[in-house]
Amino acid sequence: MPVLGIIACRSLEDELAHVLSEDNELRQLIIIDNKACFDLSRKLRSKNRPHLIAAWEEIPEMLKDIRRTGPGILKPLLERSRHLCGLLGKAGDAGEEVIIVVNVLKIALNIDNKILKAYLSKNIQRMSQFSDSILLFYGRCGNALQDIETPQGRHCPLFFLTDGSGERVDDCIAATLGGNRQYGEALSSNQGVGYFCTPMQASSLDYTDREVRRYTIEHHLKPKSFGDILVELGYSKIAMLDTGLKFISDFEVESTINGFASLYHLKVVKLRGSVEIAERCYRQAKDDVIHSA
Incomplete structure (x- = not known):
C-alpha cells in the first residue's frame, strides 16, 4: 500500500481540504501533529472526512499497522464515511488503496526565502523516510523552491503544482488563479495591486503583518509591518480572491x-479564483504513486 506525502503551505489549506474531502476513494488519511494542522482537521471534519492526527514518531509504526492489518483503528470512521457516501449518492468502493500523510506548514515562511527553502527541505527529508512520493502544495515562491529536490540517496519523487502546460506555478496565487499566464494577466489588468489574498491569506493578514514586523526587528532593520512595506513600495490596492470554497465565511x-x-x-479589488490546479495535481500525484507501487 503506497504512501503519498503532501507538504502544504497554509495559504492553500482550503484547496487541500477540498481535494481531500472530495476524494471518495480515500480511506487512509493521517495528518502530522503540529501547530498548523488543526484548522485543516476542523475543515475536514466539517466535510465528514475521517482522519487521524499523529506525531512524527508515531507514523512509521502506524503505517506498518495499516499495511499489516488494514484500516485497524480507522475502520469505524471509514465505515461511517462509506455509509454517508452511500446516503449522498457518492462512490463508496475504494479503488487501489493509497495512504496519504499530510504535513501542513505555517504561513508567511516566504518572508525569508532562505528560511523557507531550508524549512521545506528539512520536512521533505523527514517525509521521504516513509513516503513513496511527495506532492508539494507550493509554487516556486520567488524561485526559492526552484531547485528543491529529494535528499540524495532516497528514491521519493517530488510532484509540484503545475499549470495546464505543465509549467510549475510561480506561487500560491498563480495556483489559485489558474496558472502563470492568468497570474500575469491579473497583474497587468490590475495595476497597483501589491498583494493577492486567498481566503486563508486573508484570515492570516494580521499574523503576516506581525511576522513581518518581528522579522524586521530581529534583523535590526527599521520596524515595519507588512502593510507599511506595501505602502512604501507604492502599492495602492489589495486583491481578494474568491475560489468558491466556503471553509471560511465570506463575511x-x-x-x-x-x-x-x-x-x-x-x-x-475582487477577482475570481479556481481550484482546477489543486484538483488536477492531487489526482495526478495520487494516480502516479498507485501505478508506481
Whole structure:
C-alpha cells in the first residue's frame, strides 16, 4: 500500500481540504501533529472526512499497522464515511488503496526565502523516510523552491503544482488563479495591486503583518509591518480572491481584508479564483504513486 506525502503551505489549506474531502476513494488519511494542522482537521471534519492526527514518531509504526492489518483503528470512521457516501449518492468502493500523510506548514515562511527553502527541505527529508512520493502544495515562491529536490540517496519523487502546460506555478496565487499566464494577466489588468489574498491569506493578514514586523526587528532593520512595506513600495490596492470554497465565511474574509485596506488606505479589488490546479495535481500525484507501487 503506497504512501503519498503532501507538504502544504497554509495559504492553500482550503484547496487541500477540498481535494481531500472530495476524494471518495480515500480511506487512509493521517495528518502530522503540529501547530498548523488543526484548522485543516476542523475543515475536514466539517466535510465528514475521517482522519487521524499523529506525531512524527508515531507514523512509521502506524503505517506498518495499516499495511499489516488494514484500516485497524480507522475502520469505524471509514465505515461511517462509506455509509454517508452511500446516503449522498457518492462512490463508496475504494479503488487501489493509497495512504496519504499530510504535513501542513505555517504561513508567511516566504518572508525569508532562505528560511523557507531550508524549512521545506528539512520536512521533505523527514517525509521521504516513509513516503513513496511527495506532492508539494507550493509554487516556486520567488524561485526559492526552484531547485528543491529529494535528499540524495532516497528514491521519493517530488510532484509540484503545475499549470495546464505543465509549467510549475510561480506561487500560491498563480495556483489559485489558474496558472502563470492568468497570474500575469491579473497583474497587468490590475495595476497597483501589491498583494493577492486567498481566503486563508486573508484570515492570516494580521499574523503576516506581525511576522513581518518581528522579522524586521530581529534583523535590526527599521520596524515595519507588512502593510507599511506595501505602502512604501507604492502599492495602492489589495486583491481578494474568491475560489468558491466556503471553509471560511465570506463575511470573515471581507471584514479582514476591508479592515486591513482601511488601515493602510488601500483599495480592494475582487477577482475570481479556481481550484482546477489543486484538483488536477492531487489526482495526478495520487494516480502516479498507485501505478508506481
